[in-house]
Amino acid sequence: MKAVFLAGGFGTRLSEETAVMPKPMVEIGGRPIMWHIMKMYAHFGIREFVVLGGYKVDFIRSYFLNYRARSCDVSIDLTSGNVEWLDACTDDWRITILDTGADTMTGGRMLRARHLLAEAPFCLTYGDGVSDVNIGEVIASHNRSDKWCTLTAVSQPGRYGALRIGTDLETVQGFSEKGASEGGLINGGFFVCDPMVLTQIDGDDSVFEAEPMNRLIERNKLGCHIHTGFWQSMDTLRDKHVLEQHWASGTPPWKIWSEAPRDTIAQWRRSA
Template sequence: MKVVLFCGGLGTRIRDYSENVPKPLVPIGHHPILWHVMQYYSHHGHRDFVLCLGYKANAIKGYFRNAQHSMYSDCLISDFGRSVKVIGETPPDWQISLIDTGVWRNIGERLVAVKDHVKNEEYFLANYSDGLTDVPLDEMFHAFRKSGKVGCFLAVRPPFNFHLAEFDEQGAVSRFRTSQQCDIWINGGFFILRNDIFDYIQEGEELVVEPFNRLIKSNQLMAYRYEGFWRAMDNLKDRQILEELVERGEMPWQPAARKLMIAE
């Protein structure tokens, strides 16, 4: 399946990291978070990507145009750097369509802008490009296909704890609970969509607002609930948490790291 990655947002909550780096290129360890997301899909056999660009589009284009196998593999260098031979396993052969969908468009508009790039796909994947998970994608897809619905999103528990207050019309508090005590699920930003999704999107609409509400009314939206690892990089604190996982070698979103963790 093709994978549509939304890479055009302004990323205002993490802009303090750098004004020159778009959010998808903010590094987690030695690689941008976008690379980690693409590696996840590549592991599951999905290597045809459509990137919806916007803010700092040229930076993302430059990253991929300048990327070389030797950046991500062991290599043998000779002739003063003019000869580079990759040793061992080479990086996956990704096909990447870099599509400038405009700076000010929302997610729904960006998806419509690349409609022609997925027109031959009965199903396709989509992602916000700022979150990591170890959800079993094949199982998620099989459950979705069996449901016969048009849309599916990954539903996860909030990774942070907050307090919820319940009160009556006069403002008197009747109950005070933590989020961990409640059955709360949020959108994890990993989507599987049938091509019929475009019948539910009208001009200027945000994907998970009006279109998803139409899917709900038609009983065509499914949530795949998952309580394993998931973390989004919404701000600098989130990046620090992911960075610390990488430094410890605990990267559940990467198959090789998962195997190492299990072996230990």
């Protein structure tokens, strides 16, 4: 199963950082926040990623093209040009990075990637929010339903538009305006989508969270998985500082993965 990242926006509310890089590449604890999200998905066995870039997409390409050099010890023979990696890369990921246009909206980005998404259900997420949500449970919830899209509903007061959830606690019936419902459930991302969602998107100007989602609601095809644990987006510099404080504590709530020592990984690969 693939995890698709919406990673092409301008991130204007975090302009202190996004003037030089796309928001998913803003670092928490010395790693891009998108890396943290990828580690979450990999923990649940999802290691194939499709990054829908736009604004400063070359920054994302450069990071992952040089990922092994950033992560592993290396021996370089300057005379011959030979490079020997001294240990294995612990992240066995496959990452596809697409330039979906700087001005393309979220739905349009998905539509531009339909050649990669049309064959099977896929996960979809924003490149700027972390959580301790159980991705496996979200997938299982989606598979039990007849919905075309299942989103993760989370609690967050204030500046987000709240969701109206049906009495079955599994169906989204509509949205409220931002600020209309303090403490209500909101769309936290971490979607699971069937390819049919792509048929509800008109083109580059289509905002996935607007008309396509409303069409899904009209068809009773938008479901939700309620998550009561940790969730935090990084919309502002204040949000970034909050996440940095969590990481500095040594026990950030979203760090659900564990790291094996590099020498252990290398030894296992040699024996295999």
